[in-house]
Amino acid sequence: MAENIAFTNLLAETLNNMTTGEAAAAMAKAKLGPKYLPLCPFDHKDVSQQHIEDCDKPGKVPLLAKWPDKASDDPSVLNRWFIQRSNLNLGMTLGRRVGVIGFDIDGEYGRNKVEQLFNGCLPPTWEFSTPGGGARLLFSVPKGPPLQKLADTNPHADHEELALLADGQMTVIPPSRHQNGGQYLWLPGRGPGDISLAELPAEILKKMRSSKVSGTSSEDFKEMPDSDLRKLADRCHVVREAVTEQVAGGCSEERWHEIISMLVRAGYPSTALTFSQMSKKHDGHSEKRIRQMESAGDSATYGQTRCSTFGCDAEQIAHCHGSVRKSQRTGEISNSPAALLLSSAARTASTKRMTLASFTKLLSKRYSLNNSNLCQVRVNKDGSSDHFPLANFVARITKTITRDDGAERTTLYEIDGAIISPERKLPAIQVLANDFDSMKWVSMWGPEPNILPGNQIKDTVRHAIQSTAAGAPSERIFAHLGWVKIDGIWRYLHAGGALGLSNIKVELDDRLQNYVLPSFPVNPKEAMKSSLNLLGVAPLRVTLVLWSLVYLTPLCEMLRQMQLEPKFLVWLSGHTGTRKTSLAMLFLSHFGDLLQHPPASFKDTANSVEKRAFDTKDSLLLIDDFHPTASPKDKRDMEQVAQKMLRGYGDRIARGRMRQDTSLRKDFIPRGTGLATAEDMVSGGSSAARLVSSELLKDDVDLDKLTKAQREAGKLSEAMSGYLEWVGQAMNAPLSSRLKDLFFEKRNEAASLGVHGRLVDASALLYMGLISGLEYAESVGAITPDQKVQLLEKAWRVFLNAASEQGDKVTEVKPSTRFVTIVSQLLANKSIHCNSVNREPIPETVPKGSTHVGWHDDNYYYFLPELIYNELSQFLSKRGEQFPVSSETLWKELADAGLSRPEVSKQKNGRERRHTLAKKTIKSERPRLLWVKRDALHEKVEKETKNKAREELRSGTDDCDELDLLGEP
Incomplete structure (x- = not known):
């Protein structure tokens, strides 16, 4: 040197x-x-x-x-x-x-x-x-x-x-x-x-x-399954050492290719396959590469690997081969270890695809090809053989495929074959393992492949084909996104494979094909700054929720292990023209090239959206365009999708399914997070509690910033790729209690609002997503510690405000609240009326067309229960809705809420019994009526003070520039 x-x-x-x-x-x-x-x-x-x-x-x-x-x-x-x-x-x-x-x-x-x-x-x-x-x-x-x-x-x-x-x-x-x-x-x-x-x-x-190399001794070579490989290893120390490395764990890519290409070009593809299979690194891709080399034949761009390539000099080559041969054209030494195989002179490289002779070699000795048929061979006592025809074609199992969608593993066989006479190749087909025995799959090749009639012949043909499977490789295909353990390490699957790992195959629904992530961020800092810039595209009360949801999503698997899986759906609402879909797809672009076409819509079937919610594990699914419609059927269909998604994401449950054999299939439970865009709110109090609502108003979206962000949308998936690598380090380390402790801390803080428990949990989880994303941003220099603290404080106010407002909406759509609201309006516009219990009504004072539903005094309304429930149902029916609970459940909720007066009576056994309908004397009769407090139907709750406080809180969350997120940290 x-x-x-x-x-x-x-x-x-x-x-x-x-x-x-x-x-x-x-x-x-x-x-x-x-x-x-x-x-x-x-x-x-x-x-x-x-x-x-x-x-x-x-x-x-x-x-x-x-x-x-x-x-x-x-x-x-x-x-x-x-x-x-x-x-x-x-x-x-x-x-x-x-x-x-x-x-x-x-x-x-x-x-x-x-x-x-x-x-x-x-x-x-x-x-x-x-x-x-x-x-x-x-x-x-x-x-x-x-x-x-x-x-x-x-x-x-x-x-x-x-x-x-x-x-x-x-x-x-x-x-x-x-x-x-x-x-x-x-x-x-x-x-x-x-x-x-x-x-x-x-x-x-x-x-x-x-030193002893990997615990492998020379004795191991005696057990080598291929005699040609054993002969070559005995005569060539390079091959011997390569075999040792294969057995120990796998030789290098360069050495693998040198040995494999040498054997294939010398005419020993089966020996090459044996060498490859000696290592646990061998997989379906290895098999594919060997077959491609074999099919290339003399058209291959490389020759047999020379001894000099392995580092041997002329003296060593002469010692092994007896002489040194040189190329007449270049003068370079051309000896190859392949020449040491005794039969190499008689063998030529395989240049053809699988021939009938090749199929014959794969069959067991019980079968043969004879007189244009696949035959069963029976050996007579005198040693002669009889050949009994079975079929006019032969087939082989070339690969076993396992398709894993996270709920079920489906096994398929890839099969190709040939008509025997005249010889014609039959293309590769895939057959479900459960359907293989029936042999009905042969019809996929058309009418020409023909099995002869006779008892047991079809099953014998099946046995003949199955006997070819011994050397067929196995391939595993994933059919979902998100975290999965591969060889004991958590890897994140996307439509292009697995981050940080090559040769992983992922097959998805066509609508999910664009969930492709780059293998790494070219510039992690700039990518995260582009992601943070999205906070300025619309008011923070909207963008903070969306940004936090994005960075919460990859934590789903980790939170699932902690039993803290998110149980809510983000509902982004706004009138037509507010750019809600454009904004939603911009945030969705963190997970791939998803700026153009939403992966799901409320116009899709409920089952298809449910399946996509299952497939997008630890990923974000956008369900677009819940909107008002004049068609009762369309409204009903969209409502069905909405309810299924709200209960799927909100409860992490799915509709049970049964197979034809009455066994239960695994459910398609959502395994990521969901974002819906809508022009209307979904009905139902319990449904409202399962969503985090965020509303876009007219002119909320800054179009210039939106356009700029859309042009740089490719950086968002780079930001997510870097974030996933960062999260993966935590996934592959011992599980920390830090996130769990943070959740309980923020949940206890939010619980003081007194709002619905689900909304408190959602606020705490969004905060966890936000802090995780910001900590990664800080680690790559995209944000300063002070900026992070400012943003966390502002975001927490946004989440608490949203939870409080959503809590009021939950209360507004509770059945008891809806009863009070609707009945008070029907009384006010005189659609219904009640008579006084103390005097007869004056006919002239009874409103025309009004329905009599009960009586009243200074303290209560005494409703005829079936009549008032019928009026409620008719009122909602005209609006295309229905009351969410039965009359019996409604009477119980009114009593529990203190809005009606139940009746308590003692039974013969001394126990008390509560009646939600109480007896009342009306004209000497004592029917059971619904006693509703008069004040409940006429009370007006003043909300100006609360609304003013909310507006002040909201006004303090709309300014992004004060955080200086767009500047250099």
Whole structure:
């Protein structure tokens, strides 16, 4: 290493703040020894679709074919690679060829092992951190024979190891980014310009070579299921070490691709599949990649992996192969480990799709293809075989698919096949596992596939097809949004996959397809400032509720575990033209590209909206446009949707469902939060208690700010992506009681208002969402501590005011209150009348067309119960409504509220019995009547003082600029 170089541009802090292209050029100019190469972007932006399908390690895969030979330390070459693609990651070659090796330290196990390896005397050297919580240490080694990767892996935990990275390998280096959005960073004082690269002591290398690697011994190779792989591992130390790494936990992406591509191009796809399946990392995507390599055949853009790619020099190659072969065109060594397979000369690469011969290999020995039919084979006593025809086609199970929607797991089989004669491929279809045995699914291929008649033949064909499933891969598909545990870690699902994890498949309802989040925020501070700017688009009494709801939503899973799941729906009301839908979709855009089309509407069926509320787990669902209509049917349908959503979100319950076999299905209970836009209020006192109402008035929305926010709507999903990563850290840590304590503190404070308990809970929960969102904003520098405190104080007043007002609305729509209101109006306009109990009515004084409903004196009205209830029902019926409770329930509520006088009598057993209808002597008869206090129907409650106080409180919550949220914190 050249140590007398001016390292000004190679200080850790300087390199960390460069682009990857700038860092590559700076390190290349210093001639440090290694060479550099471009890697794919961590977010796969601007790469080919083929690369996206093949690459399961974004940000870590070289973009150069034969990269060990093409990697460069020429600044002009590096500039050419990076100048047009500033988002590429940066890789650095390792090994004795360049004189630098690395230690990859993952987890506590890795840290302990490196301390043991160096006896606690780890020399200072170049070091950088990885976004996954690991570290890389780099050391200089003398150039010489190749060093292969060595690994000491914790067999009892994932992603915990100490690995020596050497020849044939490269490492991602700062300032590259990880697929989770985090950055690789040189540690302070440990960059190439801060400190000299330490030499690796010889005894350390000796210890690593002599240590037992991941508990795997040579005896394990005797049990390898593939004889060709065992033969190759016996003759090639590179393959042997790769197999060891696979068994221990999985080799690197680069090494996996080198081994797999070599085996497939040599004509051994099944051996390649066996090698891949030896690691628990193997999944459906691995299988897909191997099949794509197989189908590419000779058209593949790569050849068999050469020995030199694995880091072997000419001396080592000659020792293994007996001679060194060189390309006549390039003069490069062309030996490949694949040539060590004894049968390689007789085998050619598979270039065709599955043929009938391939299907035959998958069948058990009990079946064969004979005379254009799938046949059952029966062996006679003399050793001869008879072939009994079963069908004119053959099929195989290519994949088992499990679809998980959070309530049920549905298993499907992906099946393809072929007509035997003339040979014709049958396309892949998906069949429910429960329907597989019936064989009725064969009709999905049309009439040509034909099963012969006869007892048990159909079931025999089924058995033949099912016997092909042994090597079929399994795939898991999620069908919902929100938090889910994958391999013991909480991950947030969106329509594009899982944040911080590749190769997760999510399939959703078409209306939810735009719930796609970026993998990370490009600029977390600016993204959160854009989110905070939404508070100024409309009065704070509206925007604070919406902003708090947005940041409360991702906490649903955590709150569910605390038994504090939000149980309310936000009801954003306003007349036509108040921009309520535009405002609602703007806030909804935190969860994806959702500025154009609401995911749900009150015009949708109640069942479809209920299912979307279930699928949008830990996400916000907008249900748009509850509006007045002249059509009784439309009004009834919208009311049904509203009531189902209010009870779904308000009670977290759903309508029970039964399968055809009478077993119960799991309910579709809402698992996120809901926001409804409306021009009208929903009816029912209990319904009103399940919502948080926020009203937009004319000119409340600042159109200039709305337009600007809509143009920057993409930043809102970036803000949410960063917030979710922040929340995820808390999700994956031991559950804290802080949120629970905060909820009870704010709930007790709000309870002093004396309003409905549900509304008090809603206020406390909104405050929790607000404080969580603001704490994240403060952590990224988007808001100052003083601004946060101001906003929290103002918001709490807004929430309390909204709860108080909503509490009055709940009271206004209580059945007893509605009775008093309606009956007093009917009496006032003389639609109904009561006669005096003390004298006969004068005919001339009786209002024409008025209905007699009872009597009165100075203290009570004595209503004929059925008549007065009938008048109530008729009055509401003309308005398209119905009274929410029965007459018996209404009489009880009036008595409980102290508005009517019940009658208490003693029974023979001495117990008291309360009658909600009391006897009254009228014209020598004693009927049971409803005694309603006269003052209750004529009393006028003065509310001016309370309303004035509310207006003062409201006026103090409409100004956002005083918080200075738009300025720099």
